[in-house]
Structures are given as C-alpha cells and as structure tokens.
Amino acid sequence: MKNLYSGIRGTADLSPSETALFLDIVDKSREVIERFAYEEIVLPVLEEKGLFEKSVGENTDIVERQMFKIEGKDIVLRPEGTAQVVRYFLEKSLYKQHDFHKFSYVGPMFRGERPQKGRLRQFYHIGAEAIGSRSFYVDAELISLCSAILENIGVRKFKLRINSLGCFRDKSRLSSFIKQSLQEHKSKLCPDCKRRIRHNPLRVIDCKKEQCRAVVKSLDFKEAHLCKDCQRDFRNLLNFLEETGLKYVYDPYLVRGLDYYTNTVFEIVSESLGSQNAIGAGGRYNNLIKFLGGPDIPAAGFALGIERIMITLKESPPRYSIPVFVAYSADADSNAVYGILSNLRKSGINCDSDYCGKSLKAQMRNAQRRGVRFVVIAGRDELKKNKILLKDMKESRQEEIDIGVLAGKLNSFIKEKKGD
C-alpha cells in the first residue's frame, strides 16, 4: 500500500492528545482574557494583500516573500492578526461608537517560511489588541495579561524583554542615527548586518553575532533617541511594572521587525524552545490606524504562538477517557447490548462499546487500556433476566444489577468516584 496524499509542507496534524493540549491552552487563555475584559472576535483568514504591505511593511520578510497569495488575485492568507483587527475596526467605524475598544482573537496565521522547530507555515496565534488609549497603563495591562495567560496555562520559565522605540519621530531619528554611525563600522559587521544597514538599520542592533554586538554597544545610545514624553511614559511603565511585581528585562537592543510598532515593544522568550525562542511579542502601534487611512488613534497589542507554547509544556493534560465501557459475550442479544449503550448516553453518561465482534477478553483488555472505570458486562443469561454485570475495574469487583437501575447507579458512582 502506498499513500496517495500527504500533508502540505509546513502544516501539522494534531493527534487527539496534542489536540487536547491545544484546546486546553485556548481554554485557559480565554479564561484570563475574559477576566481582563477583552472581547473575542473571529475574522477571516483571507485578506487583501495591500493591508499587510502597508502595515507590516513592504521591506519585511513577511511581506516580501512569506505571504501565501491566492493565484491571480490581490488576496493573501493572513500572516498576522493586528493589521486585520485594525482593518475591521476601521471598516466598521467603531471609533464612532466608543473611543476605547479591547479585542482578542484565536486563529491560524500563514507564512511561507522554511519549516523548523517552532516554525510552521500554518500556525496559531492568540492575540489581544487595545485600541484608543495612549495610557501606559494599557501597555502594562497587555503585558500583565500576556503573563497571566502563560501562568494560567502553566508555562513556567519565561522572560519578558522590553524596550521603547519611541514615537514615530523618535524611531526615525534612531533609525537614521544607527544608519549614519554604522557606516564607519561597516567592515566589522556580519554580512547580514551590512545588508540590513540599507533597508532595516534598526535590526542591526538586535543582531546576536558577537562582532555586531560589540559595534552596537560602542554606540551607547540607550534611551538617548527618546523624546521627553516617550521617555517619561516608558519610565512610568517600567515603574508600574515593578510596583505590580512583574519581572522584566530592559533590553535597549530589542527591536521588533514589523514597521507598525512604535514606543513600547516587548517579547516573551523561553529557553526550552531552541532558536525560535519567542512565545509571544507585542507592542504599541500608535501610527498604524492613521496610516491605514483612519483617524489618529493610538493602540497596542500582542500575540502568543500556540505551537511554541505547546513545545514548552512537556506534560500533556491527562488523556480524556470515558468512564463506562459496555462489553458483551458473543451469544448476547446485540440489540439489547446497543440499546443499553444508547440508554446510557441518553442519561448523560459518556460510554463506548465494541463494534468489531471481539472476544470478551479482548473487550476487557481494550477497556483496561483506555482507562475505563466501569464495565457493563452483558451476557446472554443476565440479559434474559433483564440484568447485567457491573464491574468496577479499579476495585476489581462486580455485581449483578437490573438494567432499569443501571444508568442511575452509574451516574451516582461516577459522581462519587470522580478523581480517584
């Protein structure tokens, strides 16, 4: 036998246990997101190409070569969520309804990168965006939401790195400062950085290579590029984070690659991830809404990568198992057997049976393997008396009971033995 089809490169199939973990992460995230009063929205996977060119930036890798395009149309599979939420916000003129909005979303994103650990072509984001306030308390709230989600999920070791790029003017100033001052050190930089000076000078200060780090350190700019307001806001934010007990690492060399970021940028990294070590990242984008043709409204947000969170969690949640299995002997009346199964389900009991005509021994083995607590054994003689055997697998005890009281009995057993 030969498989005719295989999955698309860079996409993943989640097994039942992986799916359980995935859904657990989503559930626990939603729990926290709700507590922080962000409203979940579901947006389409298809978007106009131009939206991302304009917001994420035409010179970014994402836009230049990682977007999946629909043949012959200016439509792409969304590579990220923020631009899309802003598109929705503007299209529905939500700023006319209230001046402040908080949204969250969960869904697949698509980028045509070469697959690697923690890097798929279809991957899932959990994101949150707060639109309409300049307050640093919003930045703090997003960061605290982000870490509360991770804690609730059970991600143990993560680090928050934070920086401020400053407002649009500060950011451009920093950019040209870097560009200029790096020209004379150009020969000392790695080939990648030599290229970066031209189209994305900010990324040079984020380079991990020793040689480049040394050059960047010698520039010693830190917060020098920030205007008074931005400096004050950033200080206030860091102060507040400290007051509320949120640990962070101030990293003046942290840069986010998307064009729309201004002021606060942050990322959450975990060491258990390998080279794709960011589980989440975000920041302010005070100019994006205006840039996309809307009013001058500030905003901030973040996104977490579900697959990357899954990698950091070694333990899967305990596998779902049914409490009841209906086994039967070969000579039992099968209508009666499947009738019992059906009635148990009507009584709200999760249960299963054998559909392959296996021996009773094999059925018992199957039930054991699946972690079933109670087995209903239906034999010909018992069925004739309108009875069955109810076996407690853990206690290794069984008793003969009337079919009429089975569901009630099981329901109270399940309640009582829950968790043991």
Add this chain to the structure above:
RNA sequence: GUGGGUGUAGCUCAGCUAGGCAGAGCACUUGGUUGUGGCCCAAGUGGCCGCCGGUUCAAAUCCGGUCACCCACCCCA
C-alpha cells in the same frame, strides 16, 4: 531563501563502512479450558528499506537526482 543531518513495520530504531533471503523492542491480533482487564508465556499479522534513475549476476547497502522531515542561519509569535 542559505547550510548541515535524517528517511527501513503503527512507534523507536539496528542492518549500510566491506552489495548476497528484511530485522529487534514496543504496539497490535489470537490463544494459555465454557463468559472477564492489568503481570507472565506462546504463536501470529504487519515493509515497493521515501521516490526516480544508474552501476552490478545481485542494491536497504554503492553512485546521481528528487521529495519530505529535522536542526541551524535568516525571519518571526
């Protein structure tokens, strides 16, 4: 997009250096006195050795290509 590694049973892998019947463990199926799980024992099922081509009497093994996966770079969440 660049570099390196790996493709053999459902899973984890040995076999490849030096060509000669396709292997192990786990899992699965059946059985070990009539109709009962775990532990143990026995037997059994299961492979186009990723794919295409070349060399050879003979290829999982050598050579060329190709695809996929993994890791790193890059990029990003």
